[in-house]
Every structure is written in C-alpha cells, then in structure tokens.
Amino acid sequence: MEKDIGKISKGEYQGTATDIVIGIREYNGRVGVDIREFTTGERYTGPTKKGLRIPAEKFQQFKEMINSISEEDLKAAEPEAKEDLGEQQKLDNPEEMPDY
Numbered sequence: 001m002e003k004d005i006g007k008i009s010k011g012e013y014q015g016t017a018t019d020i021v022i023g024i025r026e027y028n029g030r031v032g033v034d035i036r037e038f039t040t041g042e043r044y045t046g047p048t049k050k051g052l053r054i055p056a057e058k059f060q061q062f063k064e065m066i067n068s069i070s071e072e073d074l075k076a077a078e079p080e081a082k083e084d085l086g087e088q089q090k091l092d093n094p095e096e097m098p099d100y
Helices: 057-065 071-076 085-092
Strands: 002-013 017-026 030-040 045-055
Touching: 002 030, 017 045, 030 057, 045 057
Parallel strands: none
Antiparallel strands: 002 017, 017 030, 030 045
C-alpha cells in the first residue's frame, strides 16, 4: 500500500530542492507512516535515508504526542532574539567573549 499524504518544502541548497514527504507505505510486509526527506536535483531525485517510519500499531501513540504540542510550546522554542540582544552585542566584541 502506498498513499501520499502531503509534503512540506524544506528549501533549496546548491540546486537541490528538498521536501519533507509524509505518506503511508508498506515495508517488509508491514504498513506504517513514513516521514522522509525527498530531494530533486541533477544527480539524484527521490527519497533519502533521512527520515523515520512510524509502525501502524504505534501511530495512535505518535498522533497523541504530536497533538499534545501547542502553539504556545512552539513559540517558547523560538530563539529569544529580542531579549538576548544585549548578550549578542557582548559576543560581537571579542574582548568580552566568555571563557569556555
């Protein structure tokens, strides 16, 4: 069984476009959800090794975990560029770089 669900453009780098493709695929006789990078370029067009496969019997658990992520969670994960501007300015001055 093969069914494409959708894709999200990841961007283009050095003439190769990359998408994240989500589909339902059968592999070794077992059905699962496949989330994989798909490239389109001069040398190769097709799926890559970068991706993951959710077995059908684990999909409900995966779906519950994904659905538990709120918009607020994603906003909290964004870089705090506005608040950390002072820290970035310190790092731009080599004399004030922290010792690691």
